[in-house]
Amino acid sequence: MTGEQGDVIRQLGLADSSLTHIRRAVRWIRENYTRPFRVEEVAQLSGMSVSAFHRNFQAVTAMSPIQFQKQIRLQAARLLLANRPNDITGVGQRVGYDSPSQFSREYRRQFGAPPSLDAVRMRGGAGPAAAALP
Numbered sequence: 017m018t019g020e021q022g023d024v025i026r027q028l029g030l031a032d033s034s035l036t037h038i039r040r041a042v043r044w045i046r047e048n049y050t051r052p053f054r055v056e057e058v059a060q061l062s063g064m065s066v067s068a069f070h071r072n073f074q075a076v077t078a079m080s081p082i083q084f085q086k087q088i089r090l091q092a093a094r095l096l097l098a099n100r101p102n103d104i105t106g107v108g109q110r111v112g113y114d115s116p117s118q119f120s121r122e123y124r125r126q127f128g129a130p131p132s133l134d135a136v137r138m139r140g141g142a143g144p145a146a147a148a149l150p
Contacts, residue, residue: 034064034068034072037062037063037064037069037072038062038069038072038073038076040061040062040063041058041059041061041062041069041073041081042076042084044058044061044062045058045081045085045088046088049085049088049089049092049111049112050089050110050112052112053085055069055070055080055081055082058081086122086126087126089111089112089113090111090122090123090126090127092111093107093108093110093111093119093123094123094127094134094138096110096111097131097134097135097138098135098138098139101132101136101139102135104116104119104120104131104132104135105119107119107131108123108131119131
């Protein structure tokens with residue numbers, strides 16, 4: 017309690033702490049990651065001002081709420097692609113992307129390969145596409 021992380025531990029025990037508010041926001045984003053949202057909306061759901069919400073969310077997750085949503089979407093897409101490697105567009109739409117090109121661009125940035133090649137790699141596939149991967 018008096019160590020380096022003592023303040024965070026004490027915050028966990030407080031029912032109305034900023035950590036509790038951020039935990040509520042994280043849960044909401046995880047449950048609703050496929051739909052677009054405004055940060056103002058989630059800040060209000062968390063009972064915080066937009067600036068306090070941004071500051072506290074960043075402190076807890078080390079990313080913005082939109083970046084957090086993107087991470088969840090891309091991780092969900094990667095899991096889906098393991099089972100549906102030939103449905104790139106469908107997987108992108110299922111996790112909340114309206115644009116297949118945006119989905120592919122963000123996926124590649126996150127995982128180092130476009131969704132189609134990463135799906136082959138995850139399935140342990142061989143062939144020219146798999147051989148070209150790092």
